[in-house]
Amino acid sequence: MSRIEGVLTALKQQGKKALIPFITAGDPHPDQTVDIMHTLVDAGCDIIELGIPFSDPMADGPVIQLASERALEHGTTLKRVIEMVKTFRESNSTTPVVFMSYLNPIETMGFEAFADAAADAGLDGVLIVDLPPEEAGDVSPLLAARQLDSIFLLAPTTSDERIRAISTHSSGYVYYVSIKGVTGSASINVDEVADKVRHIQELTALPVGVGFGIRDAKTAAAVGQVSDGVIVGSVLVDTIARNQTQPDQLKAALQGLLSPMREALDALPAE
Amino acid sequence: MSTKLTEDMLKAMPDSRGHFGAYGGRFVSETLMGTMLELEQQYLKLKADPDFQAQFDYDLAHYVGRPSPLYFAERLSRETGGAQIWLKREDLNHTGAHKVNNTIGQALLASFLGKKRIIAETGAGQHGVATATVCARLGLECHIYMGADDIKRQTLNVYRMKLLGATVHSVESGSRTLKDAMNEAMRDWVTNVDDTFYIIGTVAGPHPYPMLVRDFQAVIGREARAQSLEQAGKLPDALVACVGGGSNAIGLFHPFLTDESVAMYGVEAGGHGIDTGEHAAPLAAGRPGVLHGNRTYLMSDESGQISATHSVSAGLDYPGVGPEHSWLKDLGRVHYVSVTDDEALAGFRTLTSVEGIMPALESAHAVAYGVKLAAGMDAEQMVVVNVSGRGDKDIHTIAQLDGIEI
Numbered sequence: 063m064s065r066i067e068g069v070l071t072a073l074k075q076q077g078k079k080a081l082i083p084f085i086t087a088g089d090p091h092p093d094q095t096v097d098i099m100h101t102l103v104d105a106g107c108d109i110i111e112l113g114i115p116f117s118d119p120m121a122d123g124p125v126i127q128l129a130s131e132r133a134l135e136h137g138t139t140l141k142r143v144i145e146m147v148k149t150f151r152e153s154n155s156t157t158p159v160v161f162m163s164y165l166n167p168i169e170t171m172g173f174e175a176f177a178d179a180a181a182d183a184g185l186d187g188v189l190i191v192d193l194p195p196e197e198a199g200d201v202s203p204l205l206a207a208r209q210l211d212s213i214f215l216l217a218p219t220t221s222d223e224r225i226r227a228i229s230t231h232s233s234g235y236v237y238y239v240s241i242k243g244v245t246g247s248a249s250i251n252v253d254e255v256a257d258k259v260r261h262i263q264e265l266t267a268l269p270v271g272v273g274f275g276i277r278d279a280k281t282a283a284a285v286g287q288v289s290d291g292v293i294v295g296s297v298l299v300d301t302i303a304r305n306q307t308q309p310d311q312l313k314a315a316l317q318g319l320l321s322p323m324r325e326a327l328d329a330l331p332a333e
Numbered sequence: 334m335s336t337k338l339t340e341d342m343l344k345a346m347p348d349s350r351g352h353f354g355a356y357g358g359r360f361v362s363e364t365l366m367g368t369m370l371e372l373e374q375q376y377l378k379l380k381a382d383p384d385f386q387a388q389f390d391y392d393l394a395h396y397v398g399r400p401s402p403l404y405f406a407e408r409l410s411r412e413t414g415g416a417q418i419w420l421k422r423e424d425l426n427h428t429g430a431h432k433v434n435n436t437i438g439q440a441l442l443a444s445f446l447g448k449k450r451i452i453a454e455t456g457a458g459q460h461g462v463a464t465a466t467v468c469a470r471l472g473l474e475c476h477i478y479m480g481a482d483d484i485k486r487q488t489l490n491v492y493r494m495k496l497l498g499a500t501v502h503s504v505e506s507g508s509r510t511l512k513d514a515m516n517e518a519m520r521d522w523v524t525n526v527d528d529t530f531y532i533i534g535t536v537a538g539p540h541p542y543p544m545l546v547r548d549f550q551a552v553i554g555r556e557a558r559a560q561s562l563e564q565a566g567k568l569p570d571a572l573v574a575c576v577g578g579g580s581n582a583i584g585l586f587h588p589f590l591t592d593e594s595v596a597m598y599g600v601e602a603g604g605h606g607i608d609t610g611e612h613a614a615p616l617a618a619g620r621p622g623v624l625h626g627n628r629t630y631l632m633s634d635e636s637g638q639i640s641a642t643h644s645v646s647a648g649l650d651y652p653g654v655g656p657e658h659s660w661l662k663d664l665g666r667v668h669y670v671s672v673t674d675d676e677a678l679a680g681f682r683t684l685t686s687v688e689g690i691m692p693a694l695e696s697a698h699a700v701a702y703g704v705k706l707a708a709g710m711d712a713e714q715m716v717v718v719n720v721s722g723r724g725d726k727d728i729h730t731i732a733q734l735d736g737i738e739i
């Protein structure tokens with residue numbers, strides 16, 4: 063059982079929902095990322111998604127675009143982020159870490175070299191935004207052979223046929239993108255999301271994480287009600303941006319954002 | 334080393350998932366996959382539909398003004414002192430470039446799909462103008478994304494787009510040029526996917542775009558092939574076209590690919606010189622990677638970040654290239670070469686002063702290489718250079734280089 067599966071299974075048995083933060087690795091500075099990861103765990107997060115900064119983040123809104131630019135300005139590379147995971151693992155062997163990346167940095171490193179280094183560092187899963195399962199034949203088997211989960215996206219526009227097909231290519235969890243749009247855009251329609259997530263759950267046995275549009279305890283609870291986990295991205299990255307010049311206040315700010323979400327999720331009635 | 338291409342090989346390209354050998358494909362976020370699959374299905378249906386083709390041909394004839402002439406540049410040939418130089422005059426199309434062949438086709442496709450909102454990216458502004466033009470004609474809402482730096486160097490085209498009723502969005506992110514405009518157009522697309530059709534301006538993007546843009550632009554090569562046979566009594570010995578994303582080049586080359594005797598040269602933007610790193614020549618100096626929905630040669634650094642590019646011509650200032658060109662490069666069927674900014678500017682002046690034809694700075698790259706190539710060939714040989722667009726939009730840039738305020 064992979065670390066991701068282990069965590070999600072345990073949460074399910076306890077009737078709890080996963081809180082999954084997304085941060086851009088290397089933002090605001092590569093030296094801060096591992097500390098931020100520990101802060102996220104302290105604030106009650108279950109799985110960490112680390113965004114690999116990319117020069118052309120086509121699926122991202124301005125908040126994460128700017129985070130990518132800050133990270134790249136300070137020399138963040140995929141190899142360096144893999145090192146961060148290794149460092150994180152020295153003092154945390156339980157919290158799963160997932161990379162969320164565009165394909166080109168991984169392809170440029172070489173799929174096999176990446177899979178080896180990532181597995182060696184203690185990474186758990188890989189989600190490649192611009193890689194649908196149809197094109198993943200060169201990558202997923204290499205990841206699977208090293209017990210790394212391949213996580214794929216589902217969208218409001220995904221047909222039932224594709225939901226089934228994508229699920230068979232996925233392991234760990236599937237990531238439902240709750241809105242049509244880039245990260246950090248419009249607010250979500252909770253009822254619509256709930257309907258779609260219930261429908262997805264009829265078509266797949268995998269846990270369903272929901273991301274895009276979760277900004278506070280209220281939206282986290284509403285989405286947590288129907289899903290297995292909530293993914294919190296832009297609002298978190300924005301908090302990091304607003305505290306980039308005061309690193310001593312960052313920890314409190316992150317806790318101030320995430321703790322209410324954790325509490326709201328834990329307060330949900332058991333299903 | 335070159336592999337002989339057969340009709341069967343060409344028909345199999347791209348394959349059913351949009352691959353040209355190791356290149357191409359469909360690398361987009363899941364939100365767009367349904368749309369891509371639908372677009373492919375609809376396009377394949379319409380491609381076989383005589384009504385669709387008849388409408389396309391009619392519009393090209395009566396709205397664009399096709400066929401564009403194949404013109405024997407007699408004086409230029411004489412001054413060059415080598416092969417005969419013939420010019421395929423895409424600059425004479427309505428709106429002044431080859432781009433309109435594609436926008437006519439895609440707007441027709443959008444109409445058949447019932448989409449009322451159009452988006453497009455543009456570099457030099459020619460594709461933006463060509464898109465705004467067909468939208469005006471069909472009464473479609475039009476949004477053009479353009480890098481902030483390109484807006485500065487192509488002011489004339491920006492104003493033309495606005496006159497045509499388009500909204501021009503200035504893109505301030507990244508390098509503020511064509512690739513960033515494309516990023517922003519993709520972001521609009523995922524947000525408005527239900528009612529929006531994205532008219533991509535070159536043979537890049539996810540499948541089926543490289544295929545359908547090629548099909549629409551192949552009219553250039555079909556005409557040039559027939560015109561060569563009719564006017565010169567033979568096929569050309571060489572074809573030359575500039576390569577930004579590669580649509581005018583593939584349009585000219587494709588109908589000749591199985592003609593073994595015809596050599597082909599795709600001219601990339603050498604900028605300040607390939608060895609300076611300041612250029613836009615991914616086929617000459619890049620490596621395979623994935624950007625904007627397809628796998629192709631790209632300019633990127635050792636950690637996979639897309640590199641900044643430079644070219645005096647906004648339309649060539651792009652770090653990628655259409656995937657079919659990557660395939661043709663590996664096959665050795667097309668030679669990919671480059672000329673520098675200075676050589677292109679000299680090409681602009683030569684064609685202007687010797688033939689009275691002002692080429693776009695993009696096309697001036699092809700002119701510069703064509704002249705160089707012809708000079709080393711025999712008098713009975715024939716080179717066809719694609720003049721992909723006219724230079725009016727670049728007068729500002731040229732004047733500035735001359736220190737003249739206009």
Ligand SMILES: Cc1ncc(COP(=O)(O)O)c(C=O)c1O
Pocket residue numbers: 430431432456457458459460534535536575576577578579580581582647648649693695696721722723
């Ligand atoms: C006149 C002209 N030629 C060539 C190009 C380059 O595009 P492509 O390589 O797709 O033909 C452009 C692009 O803006 C253009 O305006």
